[in-house]
Amino acid sequence: MPLMETLVKPVALKTKLCAERVDMVFHRDTKTTEVLNDINLEVSDGEFVCLLGPSGCGKSTLLSIMAGFLTPTSGHIRIDGEVVRGPDPRRIFVFQERGVFPWLTVEGNIGFGLFRLPRPEREQRIAYYVKMVGLQGFEKTYPPELSGGMKQRLEVARALAVNPDMLFLDEPFGALDSITRLIMRGELLRIWEAERKTIIFVTHDIDEAVQLADRVVVMSARPASVQQIVSIDIPHPRDISSPRYLELRDGIFKQIGLAHRV
Amino acid sequence: MVGGIADLVRHGLLLKYVVASLFRVTWGFVLAVIFAIPIGLTIGWYRRAQMAFNPIIQILRPISPLAWIPIAILWFGVGDLAAIFLIFMGCFLPLLLTAINAVQSIPLVYINAGRNFGLRPAELVYRVLYPAVIPKLIVGLRITLGIAWLVVVAAEMIAVSSGLGFLIVDARNAGNRYDLVVAGMVLIGIIGLLLDVGIRSLERVKSFRWSYSED
Ligand SMILES: Nc1ncnc2c1ncn2[C@@H]1O[C@H](COP(=O)(O)OP(=O)(O)OP(=O)(O)O)[C@@H](O)[C@H]1O
Ligand SMILES: [Mg+2]
Numbered sequence: 435m436p437l438m439e440t441l442v443k444p445v446a447l448k449t450k451l452c453a454e455r456v457d458m459v460f461h462r463d464t465k466t467t468e469v470l471n472d473i474n475l476e477v478s479d480g481e482f483v484c485l486l487g488p489s490g491c492g493k494s495t496l497l498s499i500m501a502g503f504l505t506p507t508s509g510h511i512r513i514d515g516e517v518v519r520g521p522d523p524r525r526i527f528v529f530q531e532r533g534v535f536p537w538l539t540v541e542g543n544i545g546f547g548l549f550r551l552p553r554p555e556r557e558q559r560i561a562y563y564v565k566m567v568g569l570q571g572f573e574k575t576y577p578p579e580l581s582g583g584m585k586q587r588l589e590v591a592r593a594l595a596v597n598p599d600m601l602f603l604d605e606p607f608g609a610l611d612s613i614t615r616l617i618m619r620g621e622l623l624r625i626w627e628a629e630r631k632t633i634i635f636v637t638h639d640i641d642e643a644v645q646l647a648d649r650v651v652v653m654s655a656r657p658a659s660v661q662q663i664v665s666i667d668i669p670h671p672r673d674i675s676s677p678r679y680l681e682l683r684d685g686i687f688k689q690i691g692l693a694h695r696v
Numbered sequence: 697m698v699g700g701i702a703d704l705v706r707h708g709l710l711l712k713y714v715v716a717s718l719f720r721v722t723w724g725f726v727l728a729v730i731f732a733i734p735i736g737l738t739i740g741w742y743r744r745a746q747m748a749f750n751p752i753i754q755i756l757r758p759i760s761p762l763a764w765i766p767i768a769i770l771w772f773g774v775g776d777l778a779a780i781f782l783i784f785m786g787c788f789l790p791l792l793l794t795a796i797n798a799v800q801s802i803p804l805v806y807i808n809a810g811r812n813f814g815l816r817p818a819e820l821v822y823r824v825l826y827p828a829v830i831p832k833l834i835v836g837l838r839i840t841l842g843i844a845w846l847v848v849v850a851a852e853m854i855a856v857s858s859g860l861g862f863l864i865v866d867a868r869n870a871g872n873r874y875d876l877v878v879a880g881m882v883l884i885g886i887i888g889l890l891l892d893v894g895i896r897s898l899e900r901v902k903s904f905r906w907s908y909s910e911d
Contacts, residue, residue, distance in 0.1 A: 521812040527812055535827070
């Protein structure tokens with residue numbers, strides 16, 4: 435047993451992503467907006483982290499910086515010890531459903547990032563991920579003919595198909611109805627448990643964060659800094675009426691200053 | 697009018713005129729497409745270029761292509777080249793503006809997604825930029841081909857001595873043959889319609905169709 439521990443622990447605690455003193459200031463015309471203020475954060479390999487904060491605080495900005503789409507004004511992001519200098523297929527950003535390419539079929543979208551693979555392998559992977567996200571029968575369909583939830587699953591499948599080791603999800607289920615949203619959360623957890631990717635998930639839904647994450651990073655209003663990090667020590671599948679769940683959730687509500695106002 | 701057309705057909709003139717007009721339209725239009733679209737896509741991609749070129753474009757834009765007729769004749773004399781030049785001038789700016797606008801309205805998420813999957817710049821152009829701008833370009837091509845067909849008729853009235861525009865002025869000058877004038881106009885209308893139908897068939901290509909079915 436002690437031997438097991440020494441074998442498992444270092445792996446589980448390996449740092450995947452590290453934000454070091456990240457500041458972001460936008461300049462537009464004469465207006466300057468300070469969006470991120472001294473963000474420091476460490477995310478372990480295989481961890482599921484939710485970024486939670488009020489609308490407009492800078493969550494998407496932080497996620498775009500982590501994914502390499504934006505360069506911070508100062509500070510930097512390290513992934514696997516290397517400073518991020520741009521987007522990389524080893525870490526895929528999921529843009530809600532808006533990122534699927536409308537000019538490609540379901541198959542075309544899922545295969546989009548697989549262009550360097552030989553054809554048989556590519557087709558095999560496409561078929562695998564079509565099945566994983568339950569889009570069988572829609573292989574030749576174009577996205578405008580899919581529902582919002584199907585487009586969302588399609589974009590997740592496109593991301594998973596290139597076998598990234600990180601996923602950045604920006605309010606991926608925000609536009610879905612509450613039933614589909616619950617199903618999608620279950621699916622995402624299932625995928626995460628099967629493939630153990632490091633996931634950074636932006637949301638402004640407290641329940642969503644507490645249901646999904648290993649840790650919830652609570653961000654302050656703009657300019658955003660890390661206000662608190664809450665570890666959710668409840669194993670999956672989580673019982674959302676358990677006292678511990680409610681305690682953690684209410685703690686976060688208080689933290690954000692909403693406790694007695696709702 | 698039917699008699700007029702029959703006359704023309706008998707003399708083999710009709711086919712000759714139709715071919716002459718289509719020949720000029722094709723060259724003027726195709727040359728404009730070849731130049732305007734790559735230039736427009738490039739200008740649209742680089743915001744600075746757009747700011748630099750915008751004043752020139754805005755000054756040239758309100759000038760009717762027909763205002764170029766004297767210059768066309770000065771440079772190219774009376775003949776096919778002058779007509780082709782006029783059509784080119786009529787098509788170039790609308791196509792340029794279409795291409796600039798098409799690039800600028802590509803949602804940033806598509807470009808970011810493309811970059812995220814590790815596309816090199818050339819692959820990004822071919823696999824994201826190009827399909828993303830195609831629907832807008834097709835609309836622009838359609839409108840511009842209509843313009844080209846308008847311009848060729850006007851150009852032929854002045855700058856050449858063949859083609860359907862020439863047929864109309866010539867029929868009037870040579871003894872007020874208004875039956876031929878009307879016949880010429882009807883033909884122009886029909887051919888214009890056929891050109892439009894032809895280019896609209898592009899809109900039915902499946903992978904081009906996304907922007908028409910959505911919002
Ligand atoms: N490119 C930009 N130029 C100028 N300001 C920007 C830019 N992008 C974002 N901002 C500003 O930065 C702030 C944070 O935006 P961001 O999209 O990161 O917020 P968010 O936390 O994701 O909000 P939401 O929950 O509503 O999505 C906003 O005030 C926004 O106006
Ligand atoms: Mg956001």
